[in-house]
Amino acid sequence: MSYERELVSPAAEGDDAQIEAALRPKRLAEFIGQARVREQLSLVLESALRRQRPPDHVLMNGSPGLGKTTLAMIIAAELGAPLRITSGPALERAGDLAAILSTLAEGEVLFIDEIHRMARPAEEMLYLAMEDFRVDIVVGKGPGATAIPLEIAPFTLVGATTRAGLLPAPLRDRFGFTAHMDFYDVAELEQVLERSARLLGVTLPAEGAHEVARRSRGTPRIANRLLRRVRDFADVRADGLINREIASAALNLYEVDAEGLDRLDRAVLDALLRKFGGGPVGLSTLAVAVGEEPETVEVVAEPFLVRQGLLARTPRGRVATAAAWAHLGMTAPPDAFGATLFD
Ligand SMILES: Nc1ncnc2c1ncn2[C@@H]1O[C@H](COP(=O)(O)OP(=O)(O)OP(=O)(O)O)[C@@H](O)[C@H]1O
DSSP states (O other), X not given: OTTOOTTTOSSOOHHHHHHXXXXXXXXXXXXXXXXXXXXXXXXXXXXXXXXXXXOOOEEEEOOTTSSHHHHHHHHHHHHTOOEEEEEGGGOOSHHHHHHHHTTOOTTOEEEEETGGGSOHXXXXXXXXXXXXXXXXXXXXXXXXXXXXXXXXXXXXXXEEESOGGGSOHXXXXXXXXXXXOOOOOHHHXXXXXXXXXXXXXXXXXXXXXXXXXXXXXXXXXXXXXXXXXXXXXXXXXXXXXXXXXXXXXXXHHTTOOTTSOOHHHHHHHHIIIIITTTOOBOHHHHHHHTTOOHHHIIIIXXXXXXXXXXXXXXXXXXXEOHHHHHHTTOOOOTXXXXXXXXX
């Protein structure tokens, strides 16, 4: 993806990846926010531990960077179980999945990131594995092909997706519990930032934490990255002092605006208003206008714009709200569909 920007790209590289790993909370008690998910999960885990059985399979649904991988690691840690990590796109053939399933230890946690992108044959193998802890290995081709059943050790599948709607119902139904991960509020992000600052040895006054939290798109991964950029700025230009003005100047430099919208968010709004008069416009047309893949616009930009009340998804297409016109300092034409609908 051409615009899979530094700030939200799932796989950070080099130093960033190491820092991201170091900042991950290791236990449920350290995990900030998502109170409902934490409570639901702690019940599932505690009762499994009491019964001495692997817990039900868990599906996590939410935007990138909200802590799905972190929670998968926490689930394994809380159970005292080993963790195996793979992703949907890596499971192209049923054999790729069979190789993993057949070598799982009893009670192991298998994390499949982007589970909605798994190939169909692997998906079908997973149904049986999740339900009966068994896979059918097909030997031979055509009419002579035979399926040899292979027992696998009881395990817990943790699946993560940014698009639960794309999961086929038979797969969705085999999860005992779905954790819906929401954007974090400012107070929660302040806590994330204070924790990260402590771990990184950065002095972060409350006003600096507030400014960064406010502009982090409700996402801990972005909060942590912005913290590092603000720290660089403060080190070089302000003797390490992160007050509100310094945080704000640093974030402006990195093109994060006062509402936390970044370049892609603004490009989407800008195209919607200037090129399509506020909409309604279809997702693909909008994506072409900003030079992006429709999936990037849909998964990365839109959920936040919807949450901020700047964009609405309607049956007729994407529509800008009155707040979107105001945010870009423009006046909505009298016939703007979104502006009249949402005024
Ligand atoms: N609740 C939280 N408390 C503190 N830090 C968090 C929390 N959730 C996420 N983080 C931090 O945000 C970063 C990103 O989290 P994580 O990789 O788990 O997100 P993700 O939802 O799996 O993203 P993606 O789907 O894009 O891979 C981690 O480095 C972690 O330190």
